[in-house]
Amino acid sequence: MIDAYEDPGPPDCRGGSRYLWWLVRRQPGRAVAGAVLASVWMVLMASAPYLLSKAVDEGLEPGDTAALAGWTAALFVVGAVNAWVSIMRHRTMTRLRMDANFRTVKVVVGQAARLGAALPRRVGAGEVVTVGVGDVGTIAGSLTVIGPGVGSVVVYVVVAGLLLSVSPLLAGVVLLGMPVLAVLVGPLMARLQGAEGEYRERQGVLTARIGDLAGGLRVLNGLGGKGLFADAFARDSQRLRAQGYRVGSVTSWMQALGVGLPTVFLAVVTWLAARLAAQGELTVGELVSVYGYVAVLVGPVSFLVDLGYELSRGVVAARRVVRVLRTEPDPDIGTADAPAEPSALYDPASGVRVAPGRLTALVGARPADTAEVVDRLGRYTPSDVTWGGVRLDSVALAQVRARILVADNEADLFAGSLHEVVDGRRERAPEAVTRAVRAAAAEDVVQGLPEGLDSPVAAQGRSLSGGQRQRVRLVRALLADPEILLAVEPTSALDAHTEAAIAERLRTARAARTTVVTSTSPLLLAHADTVHYLVNGKLTATGSHRELLETEPGYRALVARDAEGEAGETEDGPETGGGREVEGVGRGFGRQGGDGVGEVAR
Numbered sequence: 001m002i003d004a005y006e007d008p009g010p011p012d013c014r015g016g017s018r019y020l021w022w023l024v025r026r027q028p029g030r031a032v033a034g035a036v037l038a039s040v041w042m043v044l045m046a047s048a049p050y051l052l053s054k055a056v057d058e059g060l061e062p063g064d065t066a067a068l069a070g071w072t073a074a075l076f077v078v079g080a081v082n083a084w085v086s087i088m089r090h091r092t093m094t095r096l097r098m099d100a101n102f103r104t105v106k107v108v109v110g111q112a113a114r115l116g117a118a119l120p121r122r123v124g125a126g127e128v129v130t131v132g133v134g135d136v137g138t139i140a141g142s143l144t145v146i147g148p149g150v151g152s153v154v155v156y157v158v159v160a161g162l163l164l165s166v167s168p169l170l171a172g173v174v175l176l177g178m179p180v181l182a183v184l185v186g187p188l189m190a191r192l193q194g195a196e197g198e199y200r201e202r203q204g205v206l207t208a209r210i211g212d213l214a215g216g217l218r219v220l221n222g223l224g225g226k227g228l229f230a231d232a233f234a235r236d237s238q239r240l241r242a243q244g245y246r247v248g249s250v251t252s253w254m255q256a257l258g259v260g261l262p263t264v265f266l267a268v269v270t271w272l273a274a275r276l277a278a279q280g281e282l283t284v285g286e287l288v289s290v291y292g293y294v295a296v297l298v299g300p301v302s303f304l305v306d307l308g309y310e311l312s313r314g315v316v317a318a319r320r321v322v323r324v325l326r327t328e329p330d331p332d333i334g335t336a337d338a339p340a341e342p343s344a345l346y347d348p349a350s351g352v353r354v355a356p357g358r359l360t361a362l363v364g365a366r367p368a369d370t371a372e373v374v375d376r377l378g379r380y381t382p383s384d385v386t387w388g389g390v391r392l393d394s395v396a397l398a399q400v401r402a403r404i405l406v407a408d409n410e411a412d413l414f415a416g417s418l419h420e421v422v423d424g425r426r427e428r429a430p431e432a433v434t435r436a437v438r439a440a441a442a443e444d445v446v447q448g449l450p451e452g453l454d455s456p457v458a459a460q461g462r463s464l465s466g467g468q469r470q471r472v473r474l475v476r477a478l479l480a481d482p483e484i485l486l487a488v489e490p491t492s493a494l495d496a497h498t499e500a501a502i503a504e505r506l507r508t509a510r511a512a513r514t515t516v517v518t519s520t521s522p523l524l525l526a527h528a529d530t531v532h533y534l535v536n537g538k539l540t541a542t543g544s545h546r547e548l549l550e551t552e553p554g555y556r557a558l559v560a561r562d563a564e565g566e567a568g569e570t571e572d573g574p575e576t577g578g579g580r581e582v583e584g585v586g587r588g589f590g591r592q593g594g595d596g597v598g599e600v601a602r
Contacts (some may be wrong), residue, residue: 008106013325016318020139023100024146031146037089038151042300044082049292050162051075054201057285093147101140108132108324115329117380122327126412131324134203135317142314145307152300152307153448159293166286167276171268174297184261188254195247206233254309261305262298294401330382332397336390341485342514343388345377351539352377352532354484354516359507361528361545362518365558366491369537374486378406387444404484405476409470409492411462415436418446418451421461422476432479439509440474441501466493474502484514491524503527522559 006432012022018559051074059068064352108131112119119128156174164171273290276282282290294426342356350373354360362370376383377392379400385392392400413421422433433453437446445468449455461469470493477485490506506515517524525531525545533541533555541552547556 008103008110011107011322011323011325016315017324017454019318019322020142020314023103023139023143026103027096027099030092030099032250033415034089034092034096034147035150037085037092038147038149040151041082041085042148042151042155042296043087043158044078044085045298045299046159046293047078048075049289049296051078052292053285053289056288057283061284077081090146092511094417095145096146097140097143100143101136102141104321105132107508108136108321111325111327111584114329118327118329123324128324131317131320132396135320137202138310138313138317139321141224142310142317145311146302148300149307152303155300156297161298163290163293166290167273167282169270169276170290173272173566174294178260184257188250188257191250195243195250199240199243199247201244204311206236206240227255251309254305254533257305257349259302262301263300266294266298334394334396334400336394336396338395338399338403339388339390341388345371345392345484345514346384346386347376348384349373349376350534352534354514355530356514357512358514359510359527360514360516360536361525361531363525363531363555363558364518364534364537365554366536367518369534371488372405373534374488374516375517378404378486380406403482405477405480405482405486407485407487407490409473409489411473413457413459413472415455415459415470416457418449418472419459421472422453422479424476424480428479432481433475435509436478437503439478439502440471441498441505442468442471442475467498470494471498471502478509484516485510486516488518490517491519491521496523499523520558525559536591 010024012018027171051071055068055071055075058064059066059071112128115122160171160174163174172446270291272367273282273287277287344356345354346352350369350374352362361468362373364370372381375381376385379385379392379397382393387395419433419464422428422436428436435442445464457472458465461472464472470490474487477487477490491502494502499521500523503521504527506517506572507527517528522545528545531543531548532539533552535554541548541555543551545559549559
C-alpha cells in the first residue's frame with residue numbers, strides 16, 4: 001500500500017476511465033494477484049458441481065464406496081483450499097482499494113497545495129468537499145472490477161467449456177447470456193453516468209451553499225435575509241432530491257436486473273437440462289452438475305451487473321477528480337529579483353502607497369474594498385502593483401511569498417497542539433513564541449488551556465472562542481516575522497480592552513518592519529503611522545488618525561460609528577446589531593460566498 005510520504009506519481013488526467021486505469025497501473029502486482037486469486041476462487045467454486053457429479057455417477061449410483069469417498073475427500077480439499085483463496089483475495093482487493101483511496105487523496109491534496117490561493121477562485125468549495133467525502137470512496141470501490149470482475153468473466157468461460165462437454169445446447173445458451181446481459185444493462189449504464197454526473201454537480205453546489213450559509217448566518221440574521229436564503233436553499237434541495245430519485249430509478253433497474261437475470265438464467269438452463277435428462281441424453285450426475293454450474297453462475301452474473309453500476313459511478317467520480325487535477329495555478333512569469341532593501345508597495349488601482357518600516361492602516365466603509373487592496377498588494381489577484389518601482393508580478397513568486405504575508409482573519413487553523421498551530425512550517429524558539437503571544441495579547445489563551453502550548457487544538461480552532469482564534473492567527477503571523485505583513489481585520493472579534501493592548505504591542509513587535517492593517521477601530525488606528533481612507537475602493541485621504549478625524553467628515557462618521565459599537569462587545573464579538581461584527585463576519589461571508597473555500601493556502 002502507498003506510504004504516507006511516498007510520491008503518488010503523476011496522475012493520468014485525460015479522462016475518468018484513464019484515471020482509474022492509472023490507479024491500477026500504479027500497483028500492477030496487486031492488481032494481477034487480485035485478478036488471479038478471484039479467478040481461482042470462482043473456478044474452484046465452479047469445480048464443486050463437477051466433483052459432485054463424479055461422486056454421484058462413479059460412486060453413489062454404482063455403489064462404489066471407495067470412489068464415493070475419494071470424490072468426497074476431493075470436494076472437501078477443494079472447499080478448504082478455496083476458503084484460504086477467498087481470504088487472500090479479500091485481503092488483496094482491500095489493499096488495492098485502500099491504495100487507490102490514499103493515492104487519490106494524496107494527488108488531490110497535493111494539487112490543492114499547488115494551486116494555493118488560486119484554489120478558491122478555480123474550484124468551488126462544494127466540489128472539493130464532494131471529492132473528499134464521496135468521490136474518493138466511490139473511485140476506490142469501483143476498482144473491485146479488477147478482482148471479482150475478471151474472475152466472473154473467467155468462470156463464465158470455464159463453465160461454458162464444462163457445459164460444452166455435457167451438452168452443446170446448454171453451452172450455447174450460457175454463452176448467449178452474456179450478449180443479452182450487455183444489451184439490457186449497457187444503455188442503463190450510459191443513462192446512469194449522465195444522471196449521476198448531474199446529481200454530483202447539484203450536490204457540489206448545494207454543499208457550497210451550506211458552507212456559505214453557515215459562515216454568514218449571523219450577518220443574514222442582522223440583515224433580515226435569512227428567510228430569502230432559506231427559501232433558495234429549500235428549492236435547491238428539492239431539485240437535488242428530484243435528481244436523486246432519477247439516479248435511484250436507474251439504479252433500481254440495474255439492481256433488479258442483477259438479481260432477476262441470473263434467476264431467469266438458472267430457470268431456463270435447468271429446464272433444458274431436465275428435459276435432456278428425461279430424454280436420456282444426460283445422466284443424473286450430469287443433471288446435478290448442470291444445476292450446480294448454473295447456480296454458481298448466479299454469483300458472477302450478479303457481480304458483473306453490480307460492477308457495471310459501480311464502474312459507472314467510479315468513472316463519474318474520477319471525472320470530478322480529474323477536473324480538479326487539470327486546474328492550473330496562476331502562472332508565475334516573474335523572473336526579476338525582489339528589491340534588495342525594504343521598499344514601498346504601490347497599488348495604482350486604489351492609489352494606496354505603503355511606506356517601508358511603518359504601520360499603515362486601510363479604512364473603508366466596505367471591508368471588501370480594503371480586502372481587495374490587500375489581495376493586490378499580496379499578489380493574490382492580477383494587478384499593476386509595484387514594489388520598489390518593479391512590477392510585483394514580474395518578481396519570482398517564491399520571493400514574494402517569502403517576504404510578503406497576507407494574514408486573513410478567516411485563515412485556516414489546522415488540528416494539532418497550539419505550539420504546532422502557531423509555529424507554522426518550522427519550529428520556533430520558545431522566546432520568540434513568548435514574544436508573539438504577548439504581542440497578540442494571547443497570554444490568557446495559553447494559560448486557560450490545560451497543557452498550555454502543548455494543548456490540542458481542534459481543526460479550524462473549533463475548541464476556541466472566536467476571539468481566541470483571532471489572536472492565535474495573529475500569533476502565527478507575528479511568529480512568521482515577514483518583511484511585509486498585511487493583516488485583514490486582525491482585531492474585529494475582540495473586546496475593547498484586548499484590542500487596545502494589541503494595538504499598543506503590535507507597533508512595538510513590528511518596529512522597523514512594514515505592517516498594513518485593515519480596520520475601522522479607533523483604538524488600532526490611533527497607533528498607525530499612516531491611515532489611508534478609501535471610498536469605493538479609491539484613496540480619498542491620507543494622514544494620521546487625528547488629522548483625518550479633523551478634516552474628513554466621512555472618515556469621522558465611520559470611525560465614530562465603530563467606536564459606538566464597542567460598548568456592547570465581548571470576547572466573541574459584539575452583540576447582534578454591532579457594526580464591527582457585521583463588517584468583520586460580513587467580509588468573511590462575502591469571500592466565502594464568492595470563492596467558496598476561503599484562505600486555504602495563505
